[in-house]
Amino acid sequence: MGVEEEFLLVDPDTGLPQMRNSAVISTATELGMSLQLELSQCQVETNSPVCWDSRGLRTHLLESRTLAAAAAARNGSRLLATGTPPVGPARMPVSDCDRYRAMARRFGTLALEQGICGCHVHVDVPDRETRVQVCNHVRPWLPTLLALSANSPLHRGIDSGFASWRTILWSRWPVSGPPPFFDSADAYDDLVAMLIDCDCLLDERMVYWDIRPSSHLPTVEVRVCDVMPTVDQTVLLATLVRALVMTAVAAVGRGDALPDVTLSTLRIANWMAARDGLSGMGLDPHTARSVPCSRRVELLLDHVRDALDELGECRRVEAALRYELARGNGAIWQRNALANSSSVGEVVRSATERTLEHCEPLPA
Structure with a gap:
């Protein structure tokens, strides 16, 4: 399995998003780490590399x-694991690369109002036909994963009224949310080809359903979750997936x-x-x-108990879920935190500290 985590870069004092991802990525390279651009400059x-167990995954995620936080700090920012920016403007510039500029031209305000962060879990499934059928079997459990991971109630300085406002913002894209049922890999490919042909997608990488056969890896990719506040919560989520x-x-x-x-029920x-x-x-x-x-x-938990037993993870996951x-x-x-704070900015500062829970002190 492997995990992708998306993070925000925020001002240490105000909590406002900072448009510094290119500089932070350059600094990360100097520190020996590879960071990737996301759609928004903040x-x-x-x-993660391919991991064989939760212990190894946890080690990699902590590192x-x-x-990433050290690279952000050297550029005057803090790393924040929330699904949406708790404070900040509605629109943010896209990252400086050809693909994201093309998305901004094609999709306008939709691309400029993105700035949201998810956690994507990849699990190895070598056969493509099996990957599509696995998606059919897993899709009814996507709402439960979303409920567990919801981490974006605050947006633009107020409580949105939703536990995962990221999900609502994300749902505006033409291929997002729960996927339809597919009879076969050919049926999946035919629909994706139609969406590209009618200009709803740039390419297959823009298939943003909550679960999909990866477009570039022999994996099933579960994309429904908000980025998790802490590494231990990410490891729990990845193990369940x-x-x-x-x-x-x-x-x-x-x-x-x-x-x-049915898709409407989902x-x-x-x-x-x-x-x-x-x-x-x-x-x-x-x-x-x-x-x-x-x-x-x-x-x-009942549904996946046999698999957890096979992994030797059942007791740990049961205890972690009770705690959660x-x-x-x-x-x-x-x-x-908001109820006990004087401002949303104070909540953001506390959340940046929580982002690094159990991490080593930042290198000088």
Whole structure:
């Protein structure tokens, strides 16, 4: 498995986004780290190597956050793991590269109002046809992953009313949110080709569904989640995603019937997860009935238990989920912090510290 994490660069005092990603990436190179541009100039992305277990993933993520934060600090910025900028303007300039300039020309305000950060988990599935069928099996669980990861209630200085406002902003793209059901890899390819031909996408890399066969790796990529506040929360999420994919691969191998879940049901379940996170009710896509979000998490754990046992992760994940449900996700933390702070800027400063929880002190 591997993980991509997107981060914001913010002013240490005001919490406002800073358009410095090119300079930060240059500094990171000097520190021996490879950072990537994201769509907005206030964003950077880290990519883990291929990891075989959660311990190795945690080590790499801690190192990546430490070095990315050090590169940001040398350019007068702090690294922030929130799904949306809690404060700042609606529009931000796109990064200085041909692809993102082309997106700005093609999609206008939609590209300029992006500036949102997610966590993408890749899990190895070598066969392409199997990757498409795995997506069909995993898609009903995407709202539960979103509820767990919701980490973007604050935007432009106010509470949006949603646990994951990033999801709502992201939903404006033509190929986003839960994917439709696909009978085969050919059906997937045909739809993507149509979307490119009718100028809805620049290319296959702009397929932004919440789960997809990767366009450049032999993996299934789960993209539904907000960037997680801490490394330990990212590792929990990645382990659950890996177990979900393993469970789906086994189901495909047995020829199990696919879940009978309509796209309209999934879209409503995703919207409810974006609104309520872990705090309220969620829609169970399998039954189309409202249930407490905590119950959906329990059902997810039951669904992947055999895979977690195979990985030797069951006890750790059970304990981590109990802790997460008791403490609350990133959205709950942000709202509690805002209630006990004098300003959103103060919340941002606390969130930048939380971004580096358990990381080594920044190098001089």
